[in-house]
Amino acid sequence: MAFSNENTAPYHLHSILTCVRESGKGRYDEGWVKALEAEWDSVEFTKRHAEVVNLLLLTIQQLQALPERSRDRFMRYVPAWWSAIIQPKVNWADNGRPAVNVVGQDILDHLESAAEIIAGSLVGSDAVPRSGDLNEISQQCQDWIAFLQEIEASEIDGSLKDQLIAQLEHVVWLIEHVDLFGGARVAGEASRVIGSLAQVGATMSNAQPETAGRWKRGWLGLIAVCLAFNAGVPVLQESIGVGGDLVKEIASVVQDVQGE
Template identity: 30%
Template sequence: MIEARSKGNSSWSKAWASVFGAGLTTPEFARAHAETTVLLAETVEDMQQLSAERRARYESYLPAWWTAVVRPRQDWAAEGTAPTPLLAPSDLDHLAACADLIEDGTSNVAPANPHSVEILQRGVDYLLGVVQEAGDIPATVREQLVADFRHVRWLLDHVDTYGVEHATRAFERTSTRVVTAAAEPSAQGNQGLTTVMFTVLTILVLLLGAAADLAAVVEGVHNIVGLGAGDASVHEIVAEVYEVCVPEALEEGAFDHERFQLPPGSEPGSPDSPRELGPGQSDRSAHDDNSEHTETVEEGDR
């Protein structure tokens, strides 16, 4: 909004077009402006975190902010109606102050990693490939996830307009959808959804901090889902995502394949290797199933 006001165009549509890089009647303009209204809606939602006194103060500016975005009952293309009168500096200052307060007390994932945009870009590109290639993910779920990740990627391509926090929030929403889908009883044993779930969790751990050490990222993912140290299949997923999202770590020596060893007996294909894990399944449950199988075999031998 500050950028739109400062462009000095002769009409409202030209001001927004200069911000979005698209003309008023184009699909890209419609998409970009719709996303701007979503951003305003998120601001309204986040204002509920503020104290009652602060919330009341900033809510009094909501009509002005909404009018600045939507500009109702006006001809956007009319010449000589520059956006300056509808965007008073004081209204913009209060919007910026409100955003600062929300950011200080936000409850969503704060992208503490200074390379969060690059991590998300690489991670989402990787996820799109994983989801599209996973034939065992139900078609409706796969199509929804592809659409969601493409939207996050679009936001990252326009991060200068909407901000990294907005893109991160969209990624969080999709991550929640992934975990929910993976937790469905019908998804048990669905390796595609399991891989996608641990991939998004790895990316979220990377966003929460610098996490230059692979072992710390593995531990972070394990702490989220309560897995044991012997979950070799999870280690492999996390290691691959780490390598994709933080390739500079390879040059810095943080990704050391010799130093990062899987627990003894957990190498894929070894006799003691745990089977592939379903959503929410720990290596303990896999061990219990193997124990039952062993007992059955022993009884048959007798």
């Protein structure tokens, strides 16, 4: 997935709504089932549709970062995009409402334009990741899951551990479905995991030195691969380990922020 508006949240929201509209189905629910490739009234369908709502929320947040004139122009269409996703006044199983009516082409066109302006204005951030290689992030998340499962109960609260594992598993799930939800959702959720790991790590007063060391190395490694994904630059394997130049630079920045 090369750098373009194809890595943005509004692009993938546009793609999903277009798929519903062009599904050829006679009802809204059937169109959504085809677009999300999940059985209606299932947990998986609910999870995938919730991610569509997340794409809209991410789009709104990114629009708020645009210059005032552009922001105001696109924010006018947010209620229409929300209505297309939720359809609060419509029975999705109504045979008299074919999926083609779920959203108008003009509303879709404005959504695609939003993807283009976000791609041009926020390039290099997690709103517009410049790389399409998610293998390193997936591997880092899986390594973290394995590491967390090894940590003794005396070192970390069980509920915190389970929460972190669930967040990491969600990142892996998003990577597995990146063609549907896009790289921006992966980048955003990975950033959230990084923050959670930092918070939990700071509260682990009973952690053994080896555990604390592995935690710090793993945290810096995850930051390294996420930065590489957002910036579209390769990351050598040795840069992820202890002593790698990139990790040293990240550690220096972190220390400066903390005033150490």
